[in-house]
Amino acid sequence: MDFDYSDDQKFxxxxxxxxxxxxxxxxxxxxxxxxxxxxxxxxxWTAVAEQGWLGAAxxxxxxxxxxxxxxxxxxxxELGRAVAPIPFASTVYVLAEAVMAHGxxxxxxxxxxxxxxxxxxxxxxxxxxxxxxxxxxLQAKVEGGKxxxxxxxxxxxxxxxxxxxxxxxxxxxxxxxxxLRASGVTVETLESLDPTRGVARLTFDGATADxxxxxxxxxxxxxxxxxxxxxxxxxxxxxxxDRCLEMAREYALGRYAFGRVIAGYQAxxxxxxxxxxKNEVARSNAYYGAWALNVDAPELPTAAAAARIxxxxxxxxASKESVQVHGGMGFTWDVDCxxxxxxxxxxxxxxxxxxxxxxxxxxxxxxxxxx
Amino acid sequence: xxxxxxxxxxxxxxxxxxxLVEAAAAHxxxxxxxxxxxxxxxxxxxxxxxxxxxxxxACITWPAGVGGGGGTPIxxxxxxxxxxxxxxxxxxxxxxxxxxxxxxxxxxxxxxxxRFVSPAVxxxxxxxxxxxxxxxGSDVAALRTRAVKDGDDWVINGQKVWTTGAHYCDYGILxxxxxxxxxxxxxxxxxxxxxxxxxxxxxxxxxxxxxxEFNEVYFTDLRVKDSQRLGAVGDGWKVALVTLMxxxxxxxxxxxxxxxxxxELARGLSGANGPALKDAAFREKLADWYxxxxxxxxxxFRTMTALSRGQTPGPESSIGKIISAxxxxxxxxxxxEAQGEYGILTDPALAPMEAAFQASLMWAPGLRIAGGTDEIxxxxxxxxxxxxxxxxxxxxxxxxxxxxxxx
Numbered sequence: 147m148d149f150d151y152s153d154d155q156k157f158x159x160x161x162x163x164x165x166x167x168x169x170x171x172x173x174x175x176x177x178x179x180x181x182x183x184x185x186x187x188x189x190x191w192t193a194v195a196e197q198g199w200l201g202a203a204x205x206x207x208x209x210x211x212x213x214x215x216x217x218x219x220x221x222x223x224e225l226g227r228a229v230a231p232i233p234f235a236s237t238v239y240v241l242a243e244a245v246m247a248h249g250x251x252x253x254x255x256x257x258x259x260x261x262x263x264x265x266x267x268x269x270x271x272x273x274x275x276x277x278x279x280x281x282x283x284l285q286a287k288v289e290g291g292k293x294x295x296x297x298x299x300x301x302x303x304x305x306x307x308x309x310x311x312x313x314x315x316x317x318x319x320x321x322x323x324x325x326l327r328a329s330g331v332t333v334e335t336l337e338s339l340d341p342t343r344g345v346a347r348l349t350f351d352g353a354t355a356d357x358x359x360x361x362x363x364x365x366x367x368x369x370x371x372x373x374x375x376x377x378x379x380x381x382x383x384x385x386x387x388d389r390c391l392e393m394a395r396e397y398a399l400g401r402y403a404f405g406r407v408i409a410g411y412q413a414x415x416x417x418x419x420x421x422x423x424k425n426e427v428a429r430s431n432a433y434y435g436a437w438a439l440n441v442d443a444p445e446l447p448t449a450a451a452a453a454r455i456x457x458x459x460x461x462x463x464a465s466k467e468s469v470q471v472h473g474g475m476g477f478t479w480d481v482d483c484x485x486x487x488x489x490x491x492x493x494x495x496x497x498x499x500x501x502x503x504x505x506x507x508x509x510x511x512x513x514x515x516x517x
Numbered sequence: 518x519x520x521x522x523x524x525x526x527x528x529x530x531x532x533x534x535x536x537l538v539e540a541a542a543a544h545x546x547x548x549x550x551x552x553x554x555x556x557x558x559x560x561x562x563x564x565x566x567x568x569x570x571x572x573x574x575a576c577i578t579w580p581a582g583v584g585g586g587g588g589t590p591i592x593x594x595x596x597x598x599x600x601x602x603x604x605x606x607x608x609x610x611x612x613x614x615x616x617x618x619x620x621x622x623x624x625x626x627x628x629x630x631x632r633f634v635s636p637a638v639x640x641x642x643x644x645x646x647x648x649x650x651x652x653x654g655s656d657v658a659a660l661r662t663r664a665v666k667d668g669d670d671w672v673i674n675g676q677k678v679w680t681t682g683a684h685y686c687d688y689g690i691l692x693x694x695x696x697x698x699x700x701x702x703x704x705x706x707x708x709x710x711x712x713x714x715x716x717x718x719x720x721x722x723x724x725x726x727x728x729x730e731f732n733e734v735y736f737t738d739l740r741v742k743d744s745q746r747l748g749a750v751g752d753g754w755k756v757a758l759v760t761l762m763x764x765x766x767x768x769x770x771x772x773x774x775x776x777x778x779x780x781e782l783a784r785g786l787s788g789a790n791g792p793a794l795k796d797a798a799f800r801e802k803l804a805d806w807y808x809x810x811x812x813x814x815x816x817x818f819r820t821m822t823a824l825s826r827g828q829t830p831g832p833e834s835s836i837g838k839i840i841s842a843x844x845x846x847x848x849x850x851x852x853x854e855a856q857g858e859y860g861i862l863t864d865p866a867l868a869p870m871e872a873a874f875q876a877s878l879m880w881a882p883g884l885r886i887a888g889g890t891d892e893i894x895x896x897x898x899x900x901x902x903x904x905x906x907x908x909x910x911x912x913x914x915x916x917x918x919x920x921x922x923x924x
Binding site for chain 1: 518519520521522523526591776777780781794797800801803804805807808809811812813814815816818819821822823825826833836839840892894895896898899900902903904905906907908909
């Protein structure tokens with residue numbers, strides 16, 4: 147049994163934590179939060195690229211580091227802990243993973259080295275309005291290789307160079323790579339619950355679209371892309387949830403009320419014990435997801451769903467209860483609790499809400515039980 | 518990040534599996550599969566324990582010199598997994614070998630150890646733990662059973678409660694109050710006792726579930742020798758902590774239906790809008806149970822990994838019972854409610870899955886209390902894992918006899 151990070155992976159994770167403590171303190175996160183013109187921290191992005199993290203899981207032949215997915219999970223956990231204000235998830239968990247899993251040789255050769263070098267930011271453009279995107283509701287379409295339609299919201303869409311777009315082609319859904327720097331693309335930045343991450347409306351009017359993977363398989367491909375992303379996002383959520391519990395603990399141990407530290411009151415102790423329990427359930431499920439992702443196991447759909455559900459639940463709970471433990475201070479702009487509260491919403495919504503993943507999980511279990 | 522055995526572990530597993538196949542077949546040929554709680558079941562359990570001890574598979578981590586296997590913790594876990602797969606296993610020895618005999622080994626004199634440890638390993642004698650009292654459950658140190666020195670003996674009067682297996686046990690470790698004039702933790706002493714002594718009386722407790730699996734144990738002028746003392750007079754609490762350290766490991770996970778059984782049930786039931794399995798609220802719960810069950814399973818794997826690497830496991834295993842007990846209650850209730858009015862039926866011939874959900878519904882409240890209540894376990898996580906302060910103790914510096922008492 148070897149169901150944990152290896153010593154090397156732990157070392158990488160420790161180094162990542164030190165690096166982010168130095169390069170991504172809360173002041174950097176707040177730099178993006180408080181500046182409406184900034185959708186991410188460009189300095190941190192460059193530094194992260196120099197560390198090789200953007201290409202951590204990209205094979206060496208495409209100028210990546212050629213590490214495994216578990217190493218990427220370790221990095222994700224630390225990025226989540228630091229609420230890093232960079233389009234890492236959209237670029238690495240979504241675009242790079244999608245191209246590696248489904249791209250043609252030509253697509254890989256063009257896109258992956260640019261991602262590894264920090265020259266290409268990606269995003270996923272599926273949503274077209276409130277609610278879940280369904281085949282019958284999908285409006286965006288590709289005709290003669292040209293995309294038209296509106297995608298809203300698109301996480302990191304205002305920073306991105308390339309979008310992975312869900313659209314119909316000849317009445318059948320497909321996934322398409324679209325160069326956002328070319329003509330036929332209008333980008334508008336939107337306000338969101340988490341201003342430390344960019345969100346945009348992308349309007350396409352004859353933009354050149356290059357299909358990724360098989361024609362007509364848009365929704366199946368999107369789900370496969372989300373399965374991979376979900377595991378990595380779960381590690382970001384886990385890192386955030388752990389930090390919320392730490393912050394709550396530190397605050398409660400230093401805050402006095404009624405003549406003693408509030409950390410000694412059972413209502414506080416039990417609340418923090420509840421956080422711990424949820425975080426450990428999330429960690430164990432995330433590890434299983436990491437294993438499934440790393441070896442491309444057939445269990446990936448259920449493992450990813452379980453990881454995503456547990457991590458979404460843990461981060462939401464830890465982020466809201468951390469505000470509660472901090473009391474009035476927790477409700478101020480100046481205390482960092484809301485950075486995590488906001489990010490927990492961003493990470494839960496970005497790749498399908500937990501409700502959706504629960505339905506997916508049970509559907510998978512039904513299939514398994516019927517087989 | 519994988520689930521593979523190391524080469525040494527794989528070899529051990531193979532050896533254990535091979536032994537189990539043969540041993541289980543021989544055991545079944547000799548004893549059949551007797552019903553639980555019958556004398557035949559107990560006899561079979563003792564025979565299985567003896568068979569394991571002879572092959573070095575009983576108390577695997579204990580030294581061979583006392584009858585153990587001289588092995589490692591990970592070997593013990595591996596054997597446990599394979600034993601469960603082989604479908605043989607008896608619960609009679611868990612508390613004795615998990616908690617009581619280790620206490621004897623830590624605190625008794627050589628002659629006592631010589632006399633008791635090996636027979637316990639071989640399943641010849643079974644031990645129980647006599648700590649909880651009507652006035653001391655979560656607060657065990659508030660116990661009132663009194664031991665008074667009389668020459669070279671101690672005379673014991675009082676009552677214990679929730680003693681697992683007291684009616685079939687041969688010996689027990691007993692925590693009593695020897696000095697009521699000092700604060701509660703300081704006036705306790707531990708003894709081992711003979712459960713067959715006529716001054717010891719066991720009465721089954723009628724549980725809310727209807728069953729009678731636990732006992733009250735009464736002591737009326739029970740005489741024990743001073744040589745039966747484990748640890749110094751007044752050191753009983755320290756001795757008890759050694760015993761209790763092992764409790765959560767010994768109590769372990771919960772048996773009972775899980776998400777698979779509820780899914781199976783819901784597939785065949787009609788809800789308000791089609792099959793119950795298609796109900797959205799029900800499906801959300803199903804997902805949550807699955808995630809929690811998987812979470813516990815993989816948390817156990819993390820603990821195993823630490824053992825496999827020769828490290829001390831982290832505190833993560835402390836989450837087990839809080840989740841499993843609460844989940845069993847929620848799952849059972851949801852399954853019962855899904856049956857509509859029919860859910861009230863408890864006849865195994867009528868109720869789905871032989872009334873497993875109804876039985877679990879009535880058993881779950883006990884599971885949330887036994888071996889540390891939800892509340893105590895949360896305190897333990899808060900204090901020992903997260904390092905938060907202990908609760909305010911108003912009884913810390915008060916002589917036990919001056920402490921206020923209620924119900």
